[in-house]
Amino acid sequence: xxxxxxxxxxxxxxxxxxxxxxxxxxxxxxxxxxxxxxxxxxxxxxxxxxxxxxxxxxxxxxxxxxxxxxxxxxxxxxxxxxxxxxxxxxxxxxxxxxxxxxxxxxxxxxxxxxxxxxxxxxxxxxxxxxxxxxxxxxxxxxxxxxxxxxxxxxxxxxxxxxxxxxxxxxxxxxxxxxxxxxxxxxxxxxxxxxxxxxxxxxxxxxxxxxxxxxxxxxxxxxxxxxxxxxxxxxxxxxxxxxxxxxxxxxxxxxxxxxxxxxxxxxxxxxxxxxxxxxxxxxxxxxxxxxxxxxxxxxxxxxxxxxxxxxxxxxxxxxxxxxxxxxxxxxxxxxxxxxxxxxxxxxxxxxxxxxxxxxxxxxxxxxxxxxxxxxxxxxxxxxxxxxx
Amino acid sequence: xxxxxxxxxxxxxxxxxxxxxxxxxxxxxxxxxxxxxxxxxxxxxxxxxxxxxxxxxxxxxxxxxxxxxxxxxxxxxxxxxxxxxxxxxxxxxxxxxxxxxxxxxxxxxxxxxxxxxxxxxxxxxxxxxxxxxxxxxxxxxxxxxxxxxxxxxxxxxxxxxxxxxxxxxxxxxxxxxxxxxxxxxxxxxxxxxxxxxxxxxxxxxxxxxxxxxxxxxxxxxxxxxxxxxxxxxxxxxxxxxxxxxxxxxxxxxxxxxxxxxxxxxxxxxxxxxxxxxxxxxxxxxxxxxxxxxxxx
Numbered sequence: 001x002x003x004x005x006x007x008x009x010x011x012x013x014x015x016x017x018x019x020x021x022x023x024x025x026x027x028x029x030x031x032x033x034x035x036x037x038x039x040x041x042x043x044x045x046x047x048x049x050x051x052x053x054x055x056x057x058x059x060x061x062x063x064x065x066x067x068x069x070x071x072x073x074x075x076x077x078x079x080x081x082x083x084x085x086x087x088x089x090x091x092x093x094x095x096x097x098x099x100x101x102x103x104x105x106x107x108x109x110x111x112x113x114x115x116x117x118x119x120x121x122x123x124x125x126x127x128x129x130x131x132x133x134x135x136x137x138x139x140x141x142x143x144x145x146x147x148x149x150x151x152x153x154x155x156x157x158x159x160x161x162x163x164x165x166x167x168x169x170x171x172x173x174x175x176x177x178x179x180x181x182x183x184x185x186x187x188x189x190x191x192x193x194x195x196x197x198x199x200x201x202x203x204x205x206x207x208x209x210x211x212x213x214x215x216x217x218x219x220x221x222x223x224x225x226x227x228x229x230x231x232x233x234x235x236x237x238x239x240x241x242x243x244x245x246x247x248x249x250x251x252x253x254x255x256x257x258x259x260x261x262x263x264x265x266x267x268x269x270x271x272x273x274x275x276x277x278x279x280x281x282x283x284x285x286x287x288x289x290x291x292x293x294x295x296x297x298x299x300x301x302x303x304x305x306x307x308x309x310x311x312x313x314x315x316x317x318x319x320x321x322x323x324x325x326x327x328x329x330x331x332x333x334x335x336x337x338x339x340x341x342x343x344x345x346x347x348x349x350x351x352x353x354x355x356x357x358x359x360x361x362x363x364x365x366x367x368x369x370x371x372x373x374x375x376x377x378x379x380x381x382x383x384x385x386x387x
Numbered sequence: 388x389x390x391x392x393x394x395x396x397x398x399x400x401x402x403x404x405x406x407x408x409x410x411x412x413x414x415x416x417x418x419x420x421x422x423x424x425x426x427x428x429x430x431x432x433x434x435x436x437x438x439x440x441x442x443x444x445x446x447x448x449x450x451x452x453x454x455x456x457x458x459x460x461x462x463x464x465x466x467x468x469x470x471x472x473x474x475x476x477x478x479x480x481x482x483x484x485x486x487x488x489x490x491x492x493x494x495x496x497x498x499x500x501x502x503x504x505x506x507x508x509x510x511x512x513x514x515x516x517x518x519x520x521x522x523x524x525x526x527x528x529x530x531x532x533x534x535x536x537x538x539x540x541x542x543x544x545x546x547x548x549x550x551x552x553x554x555x556x557x558x559x560x561x562x563x564x565x566x567x568x569x570x571x572x573x574x575x576x577x578x579x580x581x582x583x584x585x586x587x588x589x590x591x592x593x594x595x596x597x598x599x600x601x602x603x604x605x606x607x608x609x610x611x612x613x614x615x616x617x618x619x620x621x622x623x624x625x626x627x628x629x630x631x632x633x634x635x636x637x638x639x640x641x642x643x644x645x646x647x648x649x650x651x652x653x654x655x656x657x658x659x660x661x662x663x664x665x666x667x668x669x670x671x672x673x674x675x676x677x678x679x680x681x682x683x
Binding site: 181208209210211213214215216218219220222223225226239242243246250251252267270271272273274 | 389390393394397398401447508509511512513514518520522527529531598601602603604609611612643644645646647648649652653
């Protein structure tokens with residue numbers, strides 16, 4: 001008896017699934033030739049939702065702005081967005097769907113390097129250009145010649161930007177490093193920083209390590225203190241950064257601490273004593289809302305008008321990723337994959353919100369980074385470091 | 388030399404917290420002969436109880452800090468009694484393995500319920516005790532270290548007193564020695580076991596508050612690492628023994644800190660476990676534990 005009931009139930013389920021998916025497709029099938037479809041996959045929910053949403057908001061502003069000025073090649077643009085819920089394994093499916101069913105001309109995404117790496121082989125296989133707004137891992141663009149990014153990568157951030165900043169602006173010749181050896185981000189930044197810092201005449205006086213879930217950093221900090229460094233480099237995410245700063249101040253270490261874009265979260269300065277402990281410290285990132293450039297000011301105004309909040313680096317990069325793609329479509333005069341790829345590859349001196357950028361032979365953006373200083377719990381623009 | 392003394396202070400204050408958590412493991416093991424793996428998650432619940440209670444505190448002072456701690460200890464004592472009543476009591480006469488696996492299940496339940504209720508993002512812990520630092524010839528001692536060491540010593544004293552000088556402590560030791568005989572002597576076993584769980588869980592809550600006070604970022608999975616280390620410390624010192632837990636905790640804390648401050652920092656856990664293996668090879672009952680043959 002049970003088996004007889006099973007079959008219709010399964011059929012019904014399949015039917016629901018098929019029809020449930022249909023509406024998303026039919027919205028775009030009406031005027032197939034008159035619009036240009038751009039696909040986006042993003043972490044709109046889940047653990048990286050705050051990064052993903054910011055980036056998506058920036059992209060939305062760019063698309064609406066393009067449409068308001070007549071679209072591309074005389075056609076309107078339609079943005080098709082898929083949410084991967086910040087989960088591994090969802091991005092490949094989303095991108096396949098966007099390419100083979102929705103016939104998008106290019107893919108925008110993602111904030112997290114891991115998920116960009118997941119989608120890249122598929123874009124490469126179908127010869128559809130992918131532009132990542134903010135995945136900094138060097139491997140992302142190495143996946144193929146159709147994969148681009150509009151942000152700098154960790155080699156630049158750790159090596160060029162932070163090494164230069166430490167030596168020239170901080171005047172720190174003797175630096176201590178505390179690395180989270182369980183995070184590739186942290187280990188990578190340490191390697192690139194050391195290379196350049198030592199080559200330019202700096203000394204790494206002591207290198208200490210910790211692993212994920214460590215909360216007590218006093219042992220490492222005591223060892224660092226005994227070497228009297230001029231500054232301490234913390235290539236870590238904001239979680240440990242706060243605890244390290246608190247414990248360093250407790251031990252009487254007064255020198256400045258500095259880190260990379262992993263610090264950029266409001267949580268960095270939340271909690272008792274965190275803002276004071278980090279006062280006067282620095283981190284490098286892609287964009288500061290208060291940086292002195294007409295493009296940035298314009299973007300902040302637009303973003304505030306629409307979302308009633310200050311944009312962060314993710315939002316600015318989301319905007320730039322769409323604009324760089326639009327610029328390439330204009331120059332290619334076509335939406336065909338290979339022509340679009342060549343146009344993207346020849347992007348030079350494009351003026352974006354996050355600065356003037358050129359895509360190099362490895363499809364990475366060469367562009368300036370900004371340094372942000374923490375003052376009274378606020379993130380303030382300090383300076384721009386050019387490549 | 389200054390660096391060595393500084394590391395010693397760092398290690399003792401970390402070790403004191405391991406000792407406090409280890410006391411809870413040892414207490415339950417002493418009476419019931421099983422490892423309550425949910426202990427490290429009661430520790431986490433203690434921190435969160437302090438997080439919510441601490442919000443009601445206007446300013447950081449010694450009295451307010453102690454009040455928050457007492458409140459969290461009471462809440463966790465209730466939780467411990469509830470866990471024992473619902474999860475362990477129905478299995479009391481089953482094999483030890485069944486109870487052990489249930490304990491792991493309760494631990495996972497608390498972790499996941501914590502993630503549902505408190506969210507997955509780490510939260511800043513409010514300052515309940517005041518903090519200040521003192522400089523003694525280059526060695527920095529924080530008021531946090533002093534509070535942690537004092538509270539741990541005080542609770543250790545209270546526990547010693549309860550177990551060896553009170554009626555209920557005598558009953559606990561009787562139940563640990565022989566449950567059947569204890570029943571025949573008119574001891575209400577259920578009541579004594581509930582009390583043991585309540586006491587152990589209150590100690591976990593105290594440790595949770597001190598931990599969050601020292602490292603003010605709390606999340607639902609925060610209990611796993613310190614819980615495991617404290618368990619190692621309890622076995623190291625001799626599980627079932629109160630002095631053993633205290634000694635084991637302090638030693639593991641100091642050893643960990645000294646290793647972490649050296650070039651071998653990533654070997655911290657490996658070295659702790661190697662030491663544990665060595666101790667167990669030569670003294671199977673731990674440093675000051677007494678070997679008790681299992682009854683068959």
